[in-house]
Amino acid sequence: MKVKVSRKAHFNAAHRLYNKDWSFEKNDAVFGKCNNPKFHGHNYDLIVSVTGEIDPETGYVMDMKVLKDLIKEEVEEAFDHKNLNMDVAEFAELNPTAENIAVVIWNKLRPHINTANEIEVVLYETPRNFVTYSG
Numbered sequence: 554m555k556v557k558v559s560r561k562a563h564f565n566a567a568h569r570l571y572n573k574d575w576s577f578e579k580n581d582a583v584f585g586k587c588n589n590p591k592f593h594g595h596n597y598d599l600i601v602s603v604t605g606e607i608d609p610e611t612g613y614v615m616d617m618k619v620l621k622d623l624i625k626e627e628v629e630e631a632f633d634h635k636n637l638n639m640d641v642a643e644f645a646e647l648n649p650t651a652e653n654i655a656v657v658i659w660n661k662l663r664p665h666i667n668t669a670n671e672i673e674v675v676l677y678e679t680p681r682n683f684v685t686y687s688g
């Protein structure tokens with residue numbers, strides 16, 4: 554019997570979407586306002602879900618306090634109020650789209666969560682645009 558438990562979190566960050574191998578014109582055509590060289594910000598909402606068996610001793614799939622602290626350490630402290638392109642090593646060469654941010658978050662969390670459990674990351678870049686990565 555598997556149960557999915559989820560924790561919501563939030564961070565604000567700036568980014569610019571572009572491909573350094575393309576001309577400004579091509580970047581502008583593909584990424585539009587998101588190619589603004591002066592960057593722009595988003596209020597990201599994050600939902601991290603962990604799916605697994607209920608531990609018969611605790612009744613938990615995962616202690617939510619542990620998950621909360623893990624998201625705080627690995628995601629919020631690394632990304633909140635940062636310029637993703639300039640301040641976060643993972644995006645030095647990787648375009649910080651919602652897709653890539655979700656994959657980076659999943660990769661940062663995976664080593665810290667019981668390997669018997671599955672992880673899903675849902676990242677909202679706007680209230681209407683969100684991406685999902687499950688590994």
Ligand code: NI
Pocket residue numbers: 568587593594595
């Ligand atoms: Ni953007």
